[in-house]
Amino acid sequence: MAVAAETRPDPAALLAWYDRHRRRLPWRAEPGERADPYRVWLSEIMLQQTTVKAAGPYFLRFLERFPDVGSLAAAPLADALRLWAGLGYYSRARNLHACAQAVAARHGGRFPACEAELLALPGVGPYTAAAIAAIAFDLPAIVVDGNVERVVTRLFALETPLPAAKPEIRRLAGLIAPEARPGDFAQAMMDLGATICTPRRPACALCPWSEPCAARRAGTQETFPRKAPKAERPTRRGVAFWVERPDGAALLRSRAPKGLLGGMTETPTGRWAADVDLTLPVSALAAEAPLAAEWRRTPGLVTHVFSHFALELAVLAARVPAGTPAPAGARWVAAAELANEALPSVFRKVAAHAGAGRRS
DNA sequence: GAGCCGTGGCC
DNA sequence: TGGCCAAGGCT
Numbered sequence: 391m392a393v394a395a396e397t398r399p400d401p402a403a404l405l406a407w408y409d410r411h412r413r414r415l416p417w418r419a420e421p422g423e424r425a426d427p428y429r430v431w432l433s434e435i436m437l438q439q440t441t442v443k444a445a446g447p448y449f450l451r452f453l454e455r456f457p458d459v460g461s462l463a464a465a466p467l468a469d470a471l472r473l474w475a476g477l478g479y480y481s482r483a484r485n486l487h488a489c490a491q492a493v494a495a496r497h498g499g500r501f502p503a504c505e506a507e508l509l510a511l512p513g514v515g516p517y518t519a520a521a522i523a524a525i526a527f528d529l530p531a532i533v534v535d536g537n538v539e540r541v542v543t544r545l546f547a548l549e550t551p552l553p554a555a556k557p558e559i560r561r562l563a564g565l566i567a568p569e570a571r572p573g574d575f576a577q578a579m580m581d582l583g584a585t586i587c588t589p590r591r592p593a594c595a596l597c598p599w600s601e602p603c604a605a606r607r608a609g610t611q612e613t614f615p616r617k618a619p620k621a622e623r624p625t626r627r628g629v630a631f632w633v634e635r636p637d638g639a640a641l642l643r644s645r646a647p648k649g650l651l652g653g654m655t656e657t658p659t660g661r662w663a664a665d666v667d668l669t670l671p672v673s674a675l676a677a678e679a680p681l682a683a684e685w686r687r688t689p690g691l692v693t694h695v696f697s698h699f700a701l702e703l704a705v706l707a708a709r710v711p712a713g714t715p716a717p718a719g720a721r722w723v724a725a726a727e728l729a730n731e732a733l734p735s736v737f738r739k740v741a742a743h744a745g746a747g748r749r750s
Numbered sequence: 751g752a753g754c755c756g757t758g759g760c761c
Numbered sequence: 762t763g764g765c766c767a768a769g770g771c772t
Binding site: 439698735736 | 751755
């Protein structure tokens with residue numbers, strides 16, 4: 391696609407807007423200050439598919455517990471998973487820990503000031519490598535995230551649907567990038583997408599690139615970016631088991647190290663599948679129970695939506711005598727320690743549904 | 751390329 | 762209310 395000179399977006403206009411509207415964020419250096427590559431990296435991993443609002447508290451807790459990459463590399467993976475619980479996409483936490491160890495082992499504890507070397511680190515893909523290179527080291531990397539995709543496809547009214555449009559978007563983003571201030575330009579593009587060029591109801595009247603924007607000129611800005619239709623989300627069903635001792639301790643397990651919720655803590659559950667029938671009697675639902683007990687079914691269901699399927703969980707609860715041994719692979723966790731477990735949200739819902747800690 | 755991989759907020 | 766969305770990466 392050719393870009394006419396008179397409609398080409400001027401990077402200076404965007405940088406001037408950025409200087410006036412620069413947001414203060416926990417991981418962002420003050421103007422004139424040098425960015426800390428560790429903080430830039432940590433924030434970029436947390437911000438993958440995650441809102442600023444959700445990531446903020448996690449970032450501050452991680453920084454307090456792990457003030458530098460060396461402290462994170464030296465800590466057990468379980469500590470990182472516990473701190474990550476609730477933020478989702480848990481492979482990020484596993485890769486975060488692996489990346490810290492790689493930086494400690496391969497790079498002497500300092501992040502490399504090189505996009506290609508950053509890209510080779512666990513959990514660091516094309517976007518994150520470019521973002522760290524630009525923001526932490528002010529290298530001229532082309533940073534393309536979901537914000538930049540939206541801004542660029544609107545600027546050029548790009549009809550190609552995502553994800554096929556990615557190479558063209560990268561080329562166009564490189565066309566409008568300035569030689570000076572690559573880090574500020576990258577953050578300005580993302581801030582513009584996050585605050586002005588939003589998915590719905592973009593504030594074009596406040597946009598420094600309103601004039602050269604092809605989609606705005608046509609009045610079609612909200613229809614970009616074009617996207618391929620999404621696959622439907624199937625429903626799976628299953629049974630979760632809540633087992634409590636008289637002292638309130640609950641039976642928990644650790645999940646397989648990889649895959650869905652990999653490495654995290656869970657309540658015992660049966661298989662999750664579309665053909666599980668939750669209308670069966672309790673005696674049948676208890677077929678996959680972790681131990682023999684007098685099960686009672688908690689009324690209602692726990693529902694949870696994952697990225698690629700929805701889940702409906704029936705909850706069977708039981709009280710077992712003091713001294714009941716934990717079955718193989720499971721462990722007793724005191725009620726007071728439940729909050730410190732690496733429990734993903736779906737299992738916190740199960741605990742709440744079963745009335746964890748409630749005396750009857 | 752496409753499926754897998756969480757969660758909470760929004761309208 | 763449910764579909765969509767958020768600073769993606771891995772296989």
